[in-house]
Amino acid sequence: MTEPRTGPTAECPTPRTAPRTTEPEQHPGEGHEAAILLERARAAVDPVLRAALGSLPGPMRRIALYHFGWEHADGTPAEGGSGKAIRPALVLAAASALGGPEARTAAVRAAAAVELVHNFTLLHDDVMDRDTTRRHRPTAWKVFGDTDAILAGDTLQALALRLLAEDAHPAAPAAAVRLADCVVELCAGQHADTSMERRDPGGVTLAETLAMAEAKTGALLGCACAIGALYAGSGDADVAALDAFGREAGLAFQLIDDVIGIWGDPRRTGKAAGADLAARKKSLPVVAALTSGTPAAAELASLYATAHREEDLERIALAVERAGGRDWAQVQAADRMARAMQEVARAVPDPEAAGGLLALAEFVTRRST
Amino acid sequence: MTEPRTGPTAECPTPRTAPRTTEPEQHPGEGHEAAILLERARAAVDPVLRAALGSLPGPMRRIALYHFGWEHADGTPAEGGSGKAIRPALVLAAASALGGPEARTAAVRAAAAVELVHNFTLLHDDVMDRDTTRRHRPTAWKVFGDTDAILAGDTLQALALRLLAEDAHPAAPAAAVRLADCVVELCAGQHADTSMERRDPGGVTLAETLAMAEAKTGALLGCACAIGALYAGSGDADVAALDAFGREAGLAFQLIDDVIGIWGDPRRTGKAAGADLAARKKSLPVVAALTSGTPAAAELASLYATAHREEDLERIALAVERAGGRDWAQVQAADRMARAMQEVARAVPDPEAAGGLLALAEFVTRRST
Numbered sequence: 030m031t032e033p034r035t036g037p038t039a040e041c042p043t044p045r046t047a048p049r050t051t052e053p054e055q056h057p058g059e060g061h062e063a064a065i066l067l068e069r070a071r072a073a074v075d076p077v078l079r080a081a082l083g084s085l086p087g088p089m090r091r092i093a094l095y096h097f098g099w100e101h102a103d104g105t106p107a108e109g110g111s112g113k114a115i116r117p118a119l120v121l122a123a124a125s126a127l128g129g130p131e132a133r134t135a136a137v138r139a140a141a142a143v144e145l146v147h148n149f150t151l152l153h154d155d156v157m158d159r160d161t162t163r164r165h166r167p168t169a170w171k172v173f174g175d176t177d178a179i180l181a182g183d184t185l186q187a188l189a190l191r192l193l194a195e196d197a198h199p200a201a202p203a204a205a206v207r208l209a210d211c212v213v214e215l216c217a218g219q220h221a222d223t224s225m226e227r228r229d230p231g232g233v234t235l236a237e238t239l240a241m242a243e244a245k246t247g248a249l250l251g252c253a254c255a256i257g258a259l260y261a262g263s264g265d266a267d268v269a270a271l272d273a274f275g276r277e278a279g280l281a282f283q284l285i286d287d288v289i290g291i292w293g294d295p296r297r298t299g300k301a302a303g304a305d306l307a308a309r310k311k312s313l314p315v316v317a318a319l320t321s322g323t324p325a326a327a328e329l330a331s332l333y334a335t336a337h338r339e340e341d342l343e344r345i346a347l348a349v350e351r352a353g354g355r356d357w358a359q360v361q362a363a364d365r366m367a368r369a370m371q372e373v374a375r376a377v378p379d380p381e382a383a384g385g386l387l388a389l390a391e392f393v394t395r396r397s398t
Numbered sequence: 399m400t401e402p403r404t405g406p407t408a409e410c411p412t413p414r415t416a417p418r419t420t421e422p423e424q425h426p427g428e429g430h431e432a433a434i435l436l437e438r439a440r441a442a443v444d445p446v447l448r449a450a451l452g453s454l455p456g457p458m459r460r461i462a463l464y465h466f467g468w469e470h471a472d473g474t475p476a477e478g479g480s481g482k483a484i485r486p487a488l489v490l491a492a493a494s495a496l497g498g499p500e501a502r503t504a505a506v507r508a509a510a511a512v513e514l515v516h517n518f519t520l521l522h523d524d525v526m527d528r529d530t531t532r533r534h535r536p537t538a539w540k541v542f543g544d545t546d547a548i549l550a551g552d553t554l555q556a557l558a559l560r561l562l563a564e565d566a567h568p569a570a571p572a573a574a575v576r577l578a579d580c581v582v583e584l585c586a587g588q589h590a591d592t593s594m595e596r597r598d599p600g601g602v603t604l605a606e607t608l609a610m611a612e613a614k615t616g617a618l619l620g621c622a623c624a625i626g627a628l629y630a631g632s633g634d635a636d637v638a639a640l641d642a643f644g645r646e647a648g649l650a651f652q653l654i655d656d657v658i659g660i661w662g663d664p665r666r667t668g669k670a671a672g673a674d675l676a677a678r679k680k681s682l683p684v685v686a687a688l689t690s691g692t693p694a695a696a697e698l699a700s701l702y703a704t705a706h707r708e709e710d711l712e713r714i715a716l717a718v719e720r721a722g723g724r725d726w727a728q729v730q731a732a733d734r735m736a737r738a739m740q741e742v743a744r745a746v747p748d749p750e751a752a753g754g755l756l757a758l759a760e761f762v763t764r765r766s767t
Binding site for chain 1: 453454455457458518522525526544545546548549550551552553555556557559560562563564570571572574575578579581582583585586588589590592593
């Protein structure tokens with residue numbers, strides 16, 4: 030099997046010698062292709078998303094537009110920080126890789142549907158996790174209250190499945206079934222996450238933490254890629270390979286996101302550094318550290334149970350690192366990426382055609398560098 | 399236009415002379431036809447519902463089965479009190495009235511989807527309203543916590559739209575669009591309800607309370623009937639008439655439900671009498687009373703603001719009654735029923751064919767008698 034490589038493709042024709050931007054959100058090197066794909070995905074799905082949100086009744090619309098970063102809390106227009114559009118970009122890149130530009134165009138509504146599901150789960154997860162900040166702003170429940178944030182999330186799920194129900198493309202029903210199944214898996218993942226948070230850290234295994242992360246994060250990235258393949262008219266094997274690609278890339282993404290949640294730069298992520306530690310999140314690096322059997326693991330367990338001051342967060346982060354949690358997460362992320370590349374090569378042997386998918390997968394694991 | 403009447407129909411052929419049951423949930427006279435329709439709907443949709451819930455991952459399945467009354471909180475089987483199946487019965491009766499037995503059979507999955515949406519909103523509304531009792535048992539959030547009740551609700555919405563997405567019937571996509579639109583309307587209604595609860599009773603109008611009730615209750619009953627019509631292959635005008643029929647019947651239902659919430663028998667409804675008053679719900683009879691301009695209205699406003707003891711509930715109920723709230727609600731309910739009958743006669747001029755729909759509509763307004 031041809032070893033895939035990244036590089037200029039039909040999906041992303043910009044040559045490597047193109048002038049680099051100095052925007053802080055842009056990344057040097059191969060991340061540049063991904064940035065263009067993300068920007069193009071944003072441009073393709075935003076009109077569909079804005080029309081869908083615009084169809085909501087007043088109060089629900091206001092909460093949704095605030096959550097997407099398109100309005101301030103008082104209803105005045107905002108310059109969006111509506112997220113990186115990784116999921117819609119994966120739908121479009123998968124459709125393009127397997128079906129060319131026509132499939133990509135056909136999949137735009139489905140890409141918007143995936144983004145709506147993502148945002149529905151963010152709205153609900155923020156309520157459940159009592160997270161107060163999202164994309165550098167107060168979360169919707171902080172501004173509008175729990176009830177309205179839950180209701181707005183409910184409407185976004187409905188809008189997502191409505192977009193597919195009114196899509197006459199032959200792939201739309203199968204895409205809707207996959208997206209609904211994915212919602213169930215996302216909910217099961219969030220259940221596992223929140224119920225693990227309530228348990229004694231000593232009783233949580235690395236295997237169940239990985240399974241939870243796959244359900245919470247891998248499932249929707251896999252679903253995005255699989256839906257793109259469906260819109261390209263792919264057969265079951267290719268759809269399954271694209272799903273596996275997205276899941277592996279999603280797990281890599283989660284591993285890196287967990288690393289950022291402990292050691293990252295809050296100006297870049299919109300999350301405070303150490304926030305996951307302050308909330309005693311049993312994130313992947315933490316569970317890897319706690320189950321490492323090292324002396325640092327015992328120290329970490331003790332700190333997790335007793336240290337509650339702001340200045341303890343640095344000591345906890347250091348204990349996670351000394352117990353090998355940070356290294357494990359980074360090696361795991363690289364391993365997952367390798368598996369992701371194997372999966373995509375199975376369905377898209379031509380590395381030119383696979384370039385967009387690979388660029389996006391690499392982008393998500395390069396966020397912290 | 400032929401005046402519709404109730405009576406034996408193809409949908410419900412049992413003669414009036416059939417032996418009466420003495421079950422407390424059954425009603426004498428014309429309610430007997432409705433009871434049979436509800437029982438037949440329950441029998442038709444329960445296998446679909448059980449299969450759908452059975453597909454959920456363990457923890458979500460357990461909450462859903464508890465909520466449906468099919469399992470106790472410890473996971474052991476329960477003799478279901480999964481509700482009256484009014485909405486599935488309306489889907490099937492509408493399909494039958496407009497398309498005969500074949501359309502009824504074709505619409506069973508859609509009827510189950512409507513019931514799933516109903517239960518998704520019950521799960522979420524109970525969290526938001528802090529209601530502690532549902533169908534004579536503790537609500538799901540009381541047993542499993544807010545997070546899991548919200549997540550279980552999310553999965554039921556996904557299952558509902560999944561049932562329609564995998565339904566090959568030509569009406570399925572239009573039914574899914576209607577059901578998704580209905581979810582949005584239900585959420586807007588719940589938003590209106592909860593935000594009205596936070597407002598000063600003096601500032602709430604009867605018109606907005608009626609609009610809220612139509613969105614919260616009428617919308618899904620209308621949607622149920624419209625979906626039945628879609629599965630019968632009806633044109634836009636008949637689908638719209640069935641939607642209007644269900645909305646009017648739904649408003650009648652809500653008016654009676656509000657009357658029960660103040661004066662009803664808790665053994666019959668699963669709700670404590672006076673519960674809506676204790677929660678200071680701005681239900682339809684209360685708002686009608688408060689806006690009646692009578693001396694009793696002023697007394698009621700004062701009681702609503704100051705009387706907080708258990709024994710005040712009877713005085714408040716009496717004030718609502720003396721201000722005309724109870725009579726108004728019962729006259730309104732009858733008026734809505736008359737409008738509902740006009741709408742159904744528009745789409746189904748043959749009273750024999752319309753009998754099932756009329757029997758169900760009458761059933762919901764006879765619950766308190």
